[in-house]
Amino acid sequence: MIRQLIDIVDGGDLFSRQPDELQRQLQELRDDPAVHPLAANAIECTQMAVQQGLQGRDAVQDGIVTALSERLHANARTTEEHYIVERGPGASRTIRNRMGEVSARMNEDGSFTRIARSLFVDRTVAITRTPAARNGLDDGVSL
Numbered sequence: 671m672i673r674q675l676i677d678i679v680d681g682g683d684l685f686s687r688q689p690d691e692l693q694r695q696l697q698e699l700r701d702d703p704a705v706h707p708l709a710a711n712a713i714e715c716t717q718m719a720v721q722q723g724l725q726g727r728d729a730v731q732d733g734i735v736t737a738l739s740e741r742l743h744a745n746a747r748t749t750e751e752h753y754i755v756e757r758g759p760g761a762s763r764t765i766r767n768r769m770g771e772v773s774a775r776m777n778e779d780g781s782f783t784r785i786a787r788s789l790f791v792d793r794t795v796a797i798t799r800t801p802a803a804r805n806g807l808d809d810g811v812s813l
Contacts, residue, residue: 671709672730672789674699675716680726692720712737727790734786742773 678695699705700713716733724732746769754762776782787794 671699671705671712672734675713675730675733676727676790679716679720679729689720693717696720708737708741711740715740731783731786731790734789735782738782738785739773739777742769742776746770746773 675696678692678699696713696717700710700717705713712734714733715736716730718736719729719732746766749769750762750766753765
């Protein structure tokens with residue numbers, strides 16, 4: 671899907687430079703029922719980036735970064751709702767704060783941007799995982 675997205679947005683022909691044609695092709699890709707929901711969100715975010723004036727890989731990178739950030743926030747809200755039902759408001763606040771810290775740190779250190787660039791097979795991008803210290807059930811499962 672990434673290759674298709676890049677080919678549409680970063681195409682070398684004159685038709686791909688026409689905003690209406692570009693949006694039409696992106697919408698066709700978005701409407702494909704085989705497209706994963708996260709990929710569909712990345713396409714929508716790329717459409718918004720193009721509308722804001724970004725072009726080529728910059729638009730695709732911005733779309734992927736925005737989609738990943740939105741997914742993290744949606745999952746954080748879902749986790750918070752689960753905690754409020756299962757553990758109460760105190761645990762819910764704790765998990766909200768922890769997820770907020772994760773989100774802030776990922777935005778600050780450019781994690782989403784590095785992930786997006788790695789999808790372009792950018793060999794200059796280093797993706798490393800810091801091992802998490804786990805010492806209880808509240809720490810969650812190891813990923």
